Amino acid sequence: MIPAAFEYIRAHSADEAFAALQKHGAEARVLAGGQSLVPAMRFRLARPAALVDINAVRELDYIRLDGGLTIGATARDSAVERAPWIKDTTWSLLHDVSRVVADPVVRQMATVVGSLCHNDPAGDWTTAALAARAEVLVRGRSGERAVPIDEFLVDSFTTAVAEGEIALAVRFPGSGDRTAGSYQKVERKVGDFATAAAAVQLTLNADGTIKAAGVALSAAGPCAVRVPQAEQRLVGQKPTADLIRAAAEAASQKSEPQADLRGSVEYKKHLAGVLVSRGLRQALARLGVQA
Amino acid sequence: MKVSIRVNGVAYERDVEPRTLLAYFLREECHLTGTHIGCDTSACGCCVVVMDGDKAVKSCTMFAVQADGHEIMTVEGLAQGGALHPIQQGFWDQHGLQCGYCTPGMMLTAYVLLGQNPNPSEAEIREGLAGNLCRCTGYQNIVKAVKQAAEVMRQPAPAAQ
Numbered sequence: 001m002i003p004a005a006f007e008y009i010r011a012h013s014a015d016e017a018f019a020a021l022q023k024h025g026a027e028a029r030v031l032a033g034g035q036s037l038v039p040a041m042r043f044r045l046a047r048p049a050a051l052v053d054i055n056a057v058r059e060l061d062y063i064r065l066d067g068g069l070t071i072g073a074t075a076r077d078s079a080v081e082r083a084p085w086i087k088d089t090t091w092s093l094l095h096d097v098s099r100v101v102a103d104p105v106v107r108q109m110a111t112v113v114g115s116l117c118h119n120d121p122a123g124d125w126t127t128a129a130l131a132a133r134a135e136v137l138v139r140g141r142s143g144e145r146a147v148p149i150d151e152f153l154v155d156s157f158t159t160a161v162a163e164g165e166i167a168l169a170v171r172f173p174g175s176g177d178r179t180a181g182s183y184q185k186v187e188r189k190v191g192d193f194a195t196a197a198a199a200v201q202l203t204l205n206a207d208g209t210i211k212a213a214g215v216a217l218s219a220a221g222p223c224a225v226r227v228p229q230a231e232q233r234l235v236g237q238k239p240t241a242d243l244i245r246a247a248a249e250a251a252s253q254k255s256e257p258q259a260d261l262r263g264s265v266e267y268k269k270h271l272a273g274v275l276v277s278r279g280l281r282q283a284l285a286r287l288g289v290q291a
Numbered sequence: 292m293k294v295s296i297r298v299n300g301v302a303y304e305r306d307v308e309p310r311t312l313l314a315y316f317l318r319e320e321c322h323l324t325g326t327h328i329g330c331d332t333s334a335c336g337c338c339v340v341v342m343d344g345d346k347a348v349k350s351c352t353m354f355a356v357q358a359d360g361h362e363i364m365t366v367e368g369l370a371q372g373g374a375l376h377p378i379q380q381g382f383w384d385q386h387g388l389q390c391g392y393c394t395p396g397m398m399l400t401a402y403v404l405l406g407q408n409p410n411p412s413e414a415e416i417r418e419g420l421a422g423n424l425c426r427c428t429g430y431q432n433i434v435k436a437v438k439q440a441a442e443v444m445r446q447p448a449p450a451a452q
Contacts, residue, residue, distance in 0.1 A: 001331060008292060008309035008356050031357075038312075038352045039333050051309070055357060082407075103422030105339055105347045105400055190421035191334055 003041035007050040017054050018139055018166055024050040026163045031055070032074055032114040035106050060168060068174040069094070070137075073114070073167060077107035089286050093181025093201045094172065097128045100183065103191035116149075117167050119223050121156050122193035126224035128183060131199035131214035134172045140165045156222045175212065179203040180286035184275040185218070188262060194219045195262040198251065198275035202234070202283045210234045215247060217272050219262075220255035227254045230276065239284050239291040248277035294359040298323065299368030307355050313348075314338040316355035317365055325366035325395045326350055329424075336423030339396035340365050347403040349422075366395035369402070377443040378402055378436070387436030389427035397423050401437045409445055413438065 011017035021028050027049035031037060040046040054060060060072040063079055080086060081098035101124040102110055115125040116136060135146040138161055152160045161167050181201035185194050197218035203211045213234035215227040229250035237243050252273030259265045284291050295304045298321050305320050317326045329337030333352040340350045341364040369376040378398045381387065388394045397420060404411065404419035416437045425433060
């Protein structure tokens with residue numbers, strides 16, 4: 001189908017984009033990769049009166065290692081996938097996601113920040129951002145603010161980006177060399193939404209106990225879901241098979257999926273636990289720890 | 292809105308509605324009907340074209356206005372001077388198509404893949420083409436076709452581009 005008519009505004013700077021969004025308010029949407037927005041417009045699920053195209057905004061096309069990792073609003077998924085340092089263990093969660101989000105062609109246009117702003121219940125980047133405790137830089141009328149991801153993801157397809165505002169970048173904190181993660185996704189075919197998926201990230205202390213843990217699920221609620229019960233179970237403990245089992249059980253209980261053609265509620269809840277368990281094992285293996 | 296898009300080296304200056312999708316621009320304004328439209332969900336990859344020489348994009352999932360000032364290559368741009376591109380020759384030799392509907396998208400996705408990775412393993416080819424669907428071939432011969440093209444393109448012979 002052909003999208004409904006809209007006014008097209010091409011921004012050449014973040015200032016121009018912000019001014020256009022301020023002018024058009026609730027009727028305007030930001031066009032970055034467009035890989036979710038354009039299909040939604042084709043199905044007339046979205047009918048924005050104005051699109052503010054930020055693809056020509058060079059200042060937002062960056063991926064910066066700055067202690068943490070900051071990804072600008074127009075940086076493509078494929079740029080993350082191909083970054084030379086992405087194979088460092090500390091970024092293994094993001095590396096995993098960059099290889100399974102959407103499909104290889106869609107990844108050449110799709111953006112990380114756009115995916116966060118779309119906030120699909122079965123999103124991959126949203127789930128990883130929870131596990132890695134990212135924050136999103138949002139520009140509003142009173143300047144820029146960093147929004148913790150838990151506050152950013154409000155509800156299905158709804159974020160903390162208010163009318164007239166723009167998300168400029170996402171920042172993943174650096175956690176040192178004793179950090180690894182894993183993204184485990186079950187999908188019917190490449191490019192399909194996840195049947196179930198789990199993101200985990202662990203940081204170990206020098207004595208081998210778990211210093212920090214992030215555990216989150218995709219397709220298990222209205223938007224990506226953190227599993228605090230699993231995280232609390234893990235922190236301070238030495239990784240063991242029993243501990244992993246307990247964290248997986250907590251994830252399975254926390255999961256509130258919808259039954260659809262991809263599977264029943266029971267199946268998806270079971271899968272959430274299995275994927276957290278596999279993710280924790282893989283993250284530990286990447287740190288040279290067997291559990 | 293006035294746009295100027297170079298397609299296969301030719302500049303097309305047109306006045307388009309912003310909602311015109313690039314795939315329709317290519318087919319209806321440039322009359323380059325090798326770009327196929329297979330689905331409404333950016334799932335099938337039949338409409339893949341190459342943007343700025345190094346990026347495979349689904350042209351049904353971007354607006355023509357986004358390509359303003361950019362260089363697009365469609366399947367019609369692969370053959371040079373009547374000689375098939377090694378990727379096309381690969382599909383011909385290895386029977387990489389039956390109905391042919393997915394073929395332009397397959398070949399252009401392969402074009403970008405081979406630009407980034409001139410010597411892909413079979414697994415890398417399969418992974419690289421995972422955003423393109425084929426309902427006929429079972430993919431075996433498509434993978435063989437891309438493998439053959441990679442071998443030909445790696446050689447410094449004049450046939451290689």
